[in-house]
Amino acid sequence: MSLSFAPILARYEPVIGLEVHAQLLTRSKLFCGCANRFGAPPNTLVCPVCLGLPGALPVLNRHAVTLALRASLALGCRVNATSVFERKNYFYPDLPKGYQISQYAEPLATGGSLAIAGAEGGERHVRLARLHMEEDAGKLLHEGFSWSGEKSGVDLNRAGVPLVEIVSEPDLRSSEEAHAYLGALRAVLLYTGVSDGNMEEGSLRCDANVSVRPRGEAALGTRTEIKNLNSFRHVARAIEHEVARQVALVESGNQVVQETRLWNADRGETAPMRSKEDAHDYRYFPEPDLAPLAVGPEWLDEVCRSLPELPAQRRRRLVGEYALPEYDAAVLTQERELADYFEAAARKSDSPKAVSNWIMTELLRKLKRDARPLAEAPVTPAALASLVTLVESGRISGRTAKDVFERMWTSGEPAATIVEREGLAQLDDEGALQAAVAEVVAASPEQVASYRGGKAAALGWFVGQVMRRTGGRANPQRVNALLRKTLDGAR
Numbered sequence: 001m002s003l004s005f006a007p008i009l010a011r012y013e014p015v016i017g018l019e020v021h022a023q024l025l026t027r028s029k030l031f032c033g034c035a036n037r038f039g040a041p042p043n044t045l046v047c048p049v050c051l052g053l054p055g056a057l058p059v060l061n062r063h064a065v066t067l068a069l070r071a072s073l074a075l076g077c078r079v080n081a082t083s084v085f086e087r088k089n090y091f092y093p094d095l096p097k098g099y100q101i102s103q104y105a106e107p108l109a110t111g112g113s114l115a116i117a118g119a120e121g122g123e124r125h126v127r128l129a130r131l132h133m134e135e136d137a138g139k140l141l142h143e144g145f146s147w148s149g150e151k152s153g154v155d156l157n158r159a160g161v162p163l164v165e166i167v168s169e170p171d172l173r174s175s176e177e178a179h180a181y182l183g184a185l186r187a188v189l190l191y192t193g194v195s196d197g198n199m200e201e202g203s204l205r206c207d208a209n210v211s212v213r214p215r216g217e218a219a220l221g222t223r224t225e226i227k228n229l230n231s232f233r234h235v236a237r238a239i240e241h242e243v244a245r246q247v248a249l250v251e252s253g254n255q256v257v258q259e260t261r262l263w264n265a266d267r268g269e270t271a272p273m274r275s276k277e278d279a280h281d282y283r284y285f286p287e288p289d290l291a292p293l294a295v296g297p298e299w300l301d302e303v304c305r306s307l308p309e310l311p312a313q314r315r316r317r318l319v320g321e322y323a324l325p326e327y328d329a330a331v332l333t334q335e336r337e338l339a340d341y342f343e344a345a346a347r348k349s350d351s352p353k354a355v356s357n358w359i360m361t362e363l364l365r366k367l368k369r370d371a372r373p374l375a376e377a378p379v380t381p382a383a384l385a386s387l388v389t390l391v392e393s394g395r396i397s398g399r400t401a402k403d404v405f406e407r408m409w410t411s412g413e414p415a416a417t418i419v420e421r422e423g424l425a426q427l428d429d430e431g432a433l434q435a436a437v438a439e440v441v442a443a444s445p446e447q448v449a450s451y452r453g454g455k456a457a458a459l460g461w462f463v464g465q466v467m468r469r470t471g472g473r474a475n476p477q478r479v480n481a482l483l484r485k486t487l488d489g490a491r
């Protein structure tokens with residue numbers, strides 16, 4: 001959070017709720033057999049049902065419901081025995097039917113909560129209001145075509161793709177908490193295989209309800225809804241901008257107007273989009289072509305049994321089992337594959353914390369640099385564990401290890417092979433080290449005098465000289481000890 005923001009937060013408390021839409025990882029759409037796939041040429045994944053042609057009838061995709069149930073149970077929601085699909089009527093060019101099939105009065109699930117890291121350590125539970133299913137709309141294409149200057153196109157491949165909308169209670173109190181909530185929610189969706197959580201491709205989208213109130217005040221201020229938040233960074237920035245805007249309005253004696261605002265990432269500000277609709281504007285009514293959705297106990301049991309260990313459980317387990325700091329455990333459990341990688345390496349090493357450090361710095365940095373998924377990392381968990389063992393046992397220095405890791409990354413060779421071939425093992429031989437120390441001391445009478453005159457910091461200079469003379473391979477702790485003995489002993 002920027003520094004100029006701090007004085008505002010001393011006087012006002014932001015109140016934030018998030019509405020997250022997640023696309024479900026099904027093969028086909030929610031009510032027809034068209035493929036649910038990103039990146040196909042526009043309007044190639046469509047049929048009479050998702051185009052809303054007269055007479056076409058929707059058929060509910062059972063697997064989509066199973067995935068929505070997985071999300072519901074993983075978030076601790078109460079699944080309703082019966083839920084009802086309704087038509088949400090509105091006009092927009094990306095919605096050929098003129099209505100979206102959604103759930104309103106009787107959603108799939110209600111309640112539940114999500115744990116996020118609290119500001120003062122520990123965990124905070126953010127309450128959820130509901131989780132419901134709905135179909136996605138199409139997408140307007142405003143750029144990228146020769147005719148884009150004159151008109152916009154519409155791509156209906158996305159129309160009818162299954163979504164869950166997860167609505168939080170207004171329990172979040174800062175942009176950081178909103179960011180943490182989104183990260184925790186994404187992790188749950190990834191772990192359970194409910195969604196791929198890819199924000200760039202739009203499979204995870206977020207709207208934020210934001211209001212402010214003077215600190216100590218119980219009543220909620222008037223809220224605005226910010227749409228179009230398509231990255232974690234934008235969510236945080238948009239919330240901060242909106243909080244500052246509302247506080248400025250209140251302090252100048254004006255009022256916040258309840259409305260929907262659009263986040264403009266290029267300008268870094270929100271702008272009014274439309275006055276906020278009320279539910280009655282949508283003229284909801286039950287979808288006459290779909291029976292109410294009944295979820296019996298057998299179905300729920302089956303879904304419950306298929307749930308994997310969830311991110312929060314795994315985070316706690318990593319802290320307990322491997323004595324990792326909370327921070328490390330939180331980073332490593334963001335994605336299931338990363339946590340798997342860590343555990344596979346940690347089990348083969350005596351130093352899980354060192355393994356964690358290597359993953360959080362070198363491994364993640366190189367994956368990002370090469371834009372590779374973890375599955376294609378050239379260094380396997382076992383190979384990383386061997387490298388960590390070489391460092392921990394003092395065979396190679398931490399510095400050398402970074403070079404070795406780089407070579408492992410490019411060649412795929414094991415650490416031991418590289419260290420052996422290139423003669424990178426630390427110089428531990430007492431005689432060789434003592435000789436190097438003696439040479440340096442003999443060649444530097446001025447520095448010796450300075451050190452013996454009380455300038456203790458000069459020792460570092462001697463260590464540097466010995467390291468240089470040994471091509472960086474000397475064990476620094478040993479060199480330090482030998483230098484002290486030579487310099488102090490002869491006094």
Ligand SMILES: [Zn+2]
Nearest residue numbers: 032034047050
């Ligand atoms: Zn279709």
